[in-house]
Amino acid sequence: MRAFLLFLPLALVSAGAYAQSPGNCMVSYPISFPMGNLHDYSSNTSFRGISFEFNKKTSPYTTAGLEVGWNVFYQHVDKKVYQEGTASITGVQYRYTNAVPIIAGVKYYKKTGSKAMRPFVGVGLGTIYVNRTTDFGLYEIVSDSWQFALRPEVGIDFKVASAQAFWLGAKYMWGFNTSNLDGQQWLSINIGFRSGL
Amino acid sequence: MRPLFPFFWGLFAVASLGGCYPSGPEYNSDLDLVYTNYSSDFGFAQKQTFALPDSVIEITGQVLENPGTRPAMLSSTYAIPILQQLAANMTKYGWTQVDKTNHPDVILLVSAMTTTNIYYYYDWDYWDWWYPDYYPSWGWYYPGFYYPPYVTGYKSGSVFIQMVDQSTVGAQAGNIAIVWSCILNGLAQGGTSDILSRISTNLNQAFTQSPYLKH
Numbered sequence: 001m002r003a004f005l006l007f008l009p010l011a012l013v014s015a016g017a018y019a020q021s022p023g024n025c026m027v028s029y030p031i032s033f034p035m036g037n038l039h040d041y042s043s044n045t046s047f048r049g050i051s052f053e054f055n056k057k058t059s060p061y062t063t064a065g066l067e068v069g070w071n072v073f074y075q076h077v078d079k080k081v082y083q084e085g086t087a088s089i090t091g092v093q094y095r096y097t098n099a100v101p102i103i104a105g106v107k108y109y110k111k112t113g114s115k116a117m118r119p120f121v122g123v124g125l126g127t128i129y130v131n132r133t134t135d136f137g138l139y140e141i142v143s144d145s146w147q148f149a150l151r152p153e154v155g156i157d158f159k160v161a162s163a164q165a166f167w168l169g170a171k172y173m174w175g176f177n178t179s180n181l182d183g184q185q186w187l188s189i190n191i192g193f194r195s196g197l
Numbered sequence: 198m199r200p201l202f203p204f205f206w207g208l209f210a211v212a213s214l215g216g217c218y219p220s221g222p223e224y225n226s227d228l229d230l231v232y233t234n235y236s237s238d239f240g241f242a243q244k245q246t247f248a249l250p251d252s253v254i255e256i257t258g259q260v261l262e263n264p265g266t267r268p269a270m271l272s273s274t275y276a277i278p279i280l281q282q283l284a285a286n287m288t289k290y291g292w293t294q295v296d297k298t299n300h301p302d303v304i305l306l307v308s309a310m311t312t313t314n315i316y317y318y319y320d321w322d323y324w325d326w327w328y329p330d331y332y333p334s335w336g337w338y339y340p341g342f343y344y345p346p347y348v349t350g351y352k353s354g355s356v357f358i359q360m361v362d363q364s365t366v367g368a369q370a371g372n373i374a375i376v377w378s379c380i381l382n383g384l385a386q387g388g389t390s391d392i393l394s395r396i397s398t399n400l401n402q403a404f405t406q407s408p409y410l411k412h
Contacts, residue, residue, distance in 0.1 A: 048219070072219065081406050086235050086236075086237055087232065088231075088233050088406040088407070089232045089233075090231040090402050090406055091228075091229060092222070092227045094219075094222065096219060135221060136230070137228050137230035137382060137383065138228055138382065138383070
């Protein structure tokens with residue numbers, strides 16, 4: 001995860017430069033609700049995360065681009081007895097899931113009468129790097145996986161100035177099963193800012 | 198017109214990442230584990246009596262260096278409360294304590310072991326007192342090569358309890374049937390009273406999660 005943090009300054013510089021070309025940069029804060037297997041493991045809503053998108057305009061109403069994000073899910077499970085056959089083990093668990101989606105996607109902005117608001121829909125394909133770590137007593141159980149991912153989204157742009165807008169959207173990150181970890185899925189509500197066309 | 202962008206970028210970065218990574222254990226007891234297992238073929242309900250040594254042995258290696266001699270013993274500061282509470286829990290569950298010469302149904306053997314590991318990681322904050330232009334940071338960085346190997350920097354310890362089925366002793370070519378086992382594992386750090394309190398809590402938990410021992 002440190003590598004991702006080191007990547008941030010680079011992303012910051014790139015975003016500034018990218019915003020000058022025909023396209024846009026979008027940064028957003030996701031509030032994420034775990035679903036499926038991820039929810040079974042860690043049901044808490046995640047308020048930790050960030051997402052960056054770099055999009056090129058491909059027509060007056062469409063863009064294509066790349067999204068990179070980071071979502072942290074955490075659950076503290078109080079002292080509890082776990083049973084397996086005749087064995088019982090009691091302890092506190094700290095469950096961490098770090099997920100880094102890397103998604104190539106397209107967006108379609110709907111034509112509307114209003115210049116201030118533009119709804120959009122999008123779909124993306126890519127991968128999610130998932131690091132799941134369970135601290136249990138003095139032991140740590142770690143699994144890493146790269147999962148094929150699909151990401152549909154909907155949103156709406158609120159233009160605040162020329163080539164600048166706030167946006168609000170919902171994304172469904174849908175990771176698929178791998179040999180060592182079931183597909184990780186979550187629904188996020190993103191509040192963000194867009195710079196560029 | 199782009200001046201808003203850096204402002205919002207910074208705002209999001211701070212809101213999303215700034216100092217809000219989830220925390221972990223806060224107290225030594227958060228790292229305690231209680232493990233129990235048993236033989237489902239053994240009829241605990243039909244057994245009535247148990248015996249207990251007066252000391253807890255300290256395991257220092259898989260092989261006893263000088264067979265036939267008395268091994269190292271855990272300090273009585275820890276051993277006596279452990280043995281007393283173990284006996285109390287057995288009695289509470291309907292067992293009767295007898296001397297080892299009075300043909301007990303089961304004998305409880307209690308051992309302890311500790312491990313200290315080596316750590317090659319420590320916080321940069323250690324150098325706050327001396328380093329010129331010090332400021333808080335995230336940690337160390339080794340450009341182009343790996344961190345020195347590091348794992349732990351703590352002393353961990355376990356109390357290991359084995360319940361021996363006395364009817365099998367000597368009957369199976371030297372193999373002793375253990376019908377119940379219990380491991381209390383955690384940090385062997387903190388004050389004596391804190392460690393004893395945690396052992397006490399965990400020993401009670403071992404019996405709570407082993408209801409089949411109850412008569």
